[in-house]
Ligand SMILES: NC(=O)C1=CN([C@@H]2O[C@H](COP(=O)(O)OP(=O)(O)OC[C@H]3O[C@@H](n4cnc5c(N)ncnc54)[C@H](OP(=O)(O)O)[C@@H]3O)[C@@H](O)[C@H]2O)C=CC1
């Protein structure tokens with residue numbers, strides 16, 4: 001494969017890691033952030049692949065800054081953000097697709113704690129698109145003996161798996177912070193997956209996608225690692241710290257905090273049952289304590305296991 005020109009937008013933890021991965025496989029990489037010299041227009045000029053690793057709060061503004069520029073029709077937009085836009089409830093890929101309707105949009109999501117990937121520890125991920133040729137191009141660019149990349153044709157499922165698991169990761173952090181044990185954690189993560197599937201399928205995703213790397217895989221990684229910022233938020237809430245104080249000291253972005261708000265609004269509108277997300281929401285709003293959230297979940301009506 002000829003080396004590609006890859007422009008990575010966002011030089012945070014994940015953007016820098018993705019830039020290193022593409023560079024390590026022999027591609028030409030430009031990395032952009034608001035604080036670096038190079039302008040956004042210069043960074044994306046002539047790029048074969050434009051990678052967005054901007055946190056959710058900045059996606060719309062970056063899209064608006066480049067949407068009037070002209071790109072070759074085959075230019076691929078790759079989004080790695082895991083969040084939902086509060087005002088529209090759109091996913092990052094939906095925002096990129098609306099701005100660039102004639103370009104292939106690819107989603108990258110998986111169990112990819114950036115610190116582990118940066119250390120060269122082995123990891124796998126998924127690149128998903130309705131344009132499978134574009135997904136295969138991205139797969140070639142990022143694949144290495146340390147980073148195994150699978151393609152998938154369900155971008156909304158891949159994106160929602162990576163996004164909604166952040167809410168469950170906050171709950172998992174609370175579970176561990178309260179020392180509730182392995183049985184409780186297994187129950188929480190499994191019922192969390194049921195909740196993710198219920199929402200995801202209602203929003204047009206394929207059920208099987210959630211049993212893959214970007215669903216169950218990312219859920220397991222994020223719910224079990226103190227490297228996860230979302231897990232850290234939950235863990236510290238369980239220790240009695242308040243949210244503002246936690247976020248002020250947190251290294252990087254915990255998307256699950258905003259994602260919880262968006263999910264609650266949309267799930268209520270659409271009458272989707274989201275018990276774990278509801279308790280995370282009430283906890284983040286400081287309406288209840290971690291112990292009360294646990295009681296609420298344990299005392300819900302008894303029911304059959306499968307009620308997607
Ligand atoms: N870290 C990880 O392990 C992984 C993270 N992700 C996802 O990737 C996304 C980024 O995460 P991560 O890199 O960890 O977060 P960081 O907080 O480390 O970086 C966020 C990046 O977004 C940029 N940004 C935020 N707002 C704006 C804006 N308005 N305009 C321009 N740039 C902006 C920041 O720029 P600035 O520095 O100028 O503020 C920074 O480059 C998140 O959605 C996260 O869920 C996905 C997989 C793994």
Ligand SMILES: O=C(CO)COP(=O)(O)O
Nearest residue numbers: 110111112113228229230
């Ligand atoms: O998405 C991630 C791992 O796949 C990173 O998780 P956090 O954003 O919680 O750190």
